[in-house]
Amino acid sequence: MFSKACEYGIKAMIYVATQSLKGDRVKIGDIVEKVGSPEAFTAKILSDLVKNGLIESLKGPYGGFAIQPAKMESIKVIQIVSVIDGDSIFRGCGLGLAECNALEPCPMHSKFVKIRSELKKALETTSLLELANGIKTGKTILIR
Amino acid sequence: MFSKACEYGIKAMIYVATQSLKGDRVKIGDIVEKVGSPEAFTAKILSDLVKNGLIESLKGPYGGFAIQPAKMESIKVIQIVSVIDGDSIFRGCGLGLAECNALEPCPMHSKFVKIRSELKKALETTSLLELANGIKTGKTILIR
DNA sequence: CTTATTTGCGATAAAATTATCGGAAATAGG
DNA sequence: CCTATTTCCGATAATTTTATCGCAAATAAG
Numbered sequence: 547m548f549s550k551a552c553e554y555g556i557k558a559m560i561y562v563a564t565q566s567l568k569g570d571r572v573k574i575g576d577i578v579e580k581v582g583s584p585e586a587f588t589a590k591i592l593s594d595l596v597k598n599g600l601i602e603s604l605k606g607p608y609g610g611f612a613i614q615p616a617k618m619e620s621i622k623v624i625q626i627v628s629v630i631d632g633d634s635i636f637r638g639c640g641l642g643l644a645e646c647n648a649l650e651p652c653p654m655h656s657k658f659v660k661i662r663s664e665l666k667k668a669l670e671t672t673s674l675l676e677l678a679n680g681i682k683t684g685k686t687i688l689i690r
Numbered sequence: 691m692f693s694k695a696c697e698y699g700i701k702a703m704i705y706v707a708t709q710s711l712k713g714d715r716v717k718i719g720d721i722v723e724k725v726g727s728p729e730a731f732t733a734k735i736l737s738d739l740v741k742n743g744l745i746e747s748l749k750g751p752y753g754g755f756a757i758q759p760a761k762m763e764s765i766k767v768i769q770i771v772s773v774i775d776g777d778s779i780f781r782g783c784g785l786g787l788a789e790c791n792a793l794e795p796c797p798m799h800s801k802f803v804k805i806r807s808e809l810k811k812a813l814e815t816t817s818l819l820e821l822a823n824g825i826k827t828g829k830t831i832l833i834r
Numbered sequence: 835c836t837t838a839t840t841t842g843c844g845a846t847a848a849a850a851t852t853a854t855c856g857g858a859a860a861t862a863g864g
Numbered sequence: 865c866c867t868a869t870t871t872c873c874g875a876t877a878a879t880t881t882t883a884t885c886g887c888a889a890a891t892a893a894g
Contacts, residue, residue: 653821731853749869
């Protein structure tokens with residue numbers, strides 16, 4: 547469904563959020579330990595998310611990554627996915643046609659329309675805060 | 691969503707089905723022209739589908755690929771997908787956890803459960819005959 | 835200003851996916 | 865049998881994705 551990069555990015559964002567809720571900045575080594583992802587690769591992805599304003603970073607000692615708690619409610623999963631994987635999951639054709647719409651649909655089009663819109667809706671309505679709270683309360687996990 | 695290999699495989703199966711409904715065998719060159727996929731790669735995929743009994747092939751002159759019309763109703767898209775991409779779309783965790791279930795869920799688990807089961811259901815209930823008929827009647831297209 | 839720390843970034847490498855090539859095996863027809 | 869045709873199959877190549885490495889840039893603290 548998502549690329550590895552996207553999976554890592556979402557999980558990293560969630561972990562940083564849980565620590566930012568406690569007022570802690572986190573460094574990359576910390577993140578990858580808690581998320582189970584490769585360090586340099588994850589750093590690249592986070593760098594991308596920084597550029598897109600979804601997370602902030604600070605270099606040097608006492609530096610690391612953080613997300614302002616006030617923003618966590620408004621940051622939705624779809625934004626993270628869009629930055630890393632683009633919008634092909636929602637917009638692209640399930641069978642790879644260059645163009646595919648109700649007028650000239652691929653054979654699976656009608657079957658996919660509903661599923662895609664539900665996926666999009668789920669990602670649009672799920673906030674980072676909600677996901678971070680799941681981890682905080684121990685209801686969900688980031689690694690296994 | 692699906693791999694390129696899977697997209698090609700599904701479209702090739704649909705095209706072969708439309709021709710088999712007319713009693714025609716089709717060769718690989720014919721298929722890739724109608725489906726817009728690379729020849730040798732598509733041949734590999736079809737070979738895989740032959741091994742798994744979803745389509746039959748015949749070598750030599752007047753040979754090619756065919757699907758018995760009587761089987762088209764019982765061949766569901768999920769079988770094609772399973773042969774080519776496996777079942778990770780239905781069974782795997784959306785965030786890549788090795789194990790992820792209602793007891794120890796990833797943060798997105800509850801959001802994905804419904805979408806995945808609907809996707810699975812759609813693929814389970816969509817038959818090759820149905821898709822081939824869409825092409826036959828001109829309601830859907832395979833290439834663009 | 836110097837040092838230690840940490841992200842940023844470009845180059846590179848490894849692995850997976852997608853794609854091509856050449857020839858072997860099968861088969862229909864003359 | 866011989867030939868033409870077509871799938872099958874192993875090797876290889878190209879591309880994309882995933883991952884690593886080394887060093888530059890920034891920054892906090894003494």
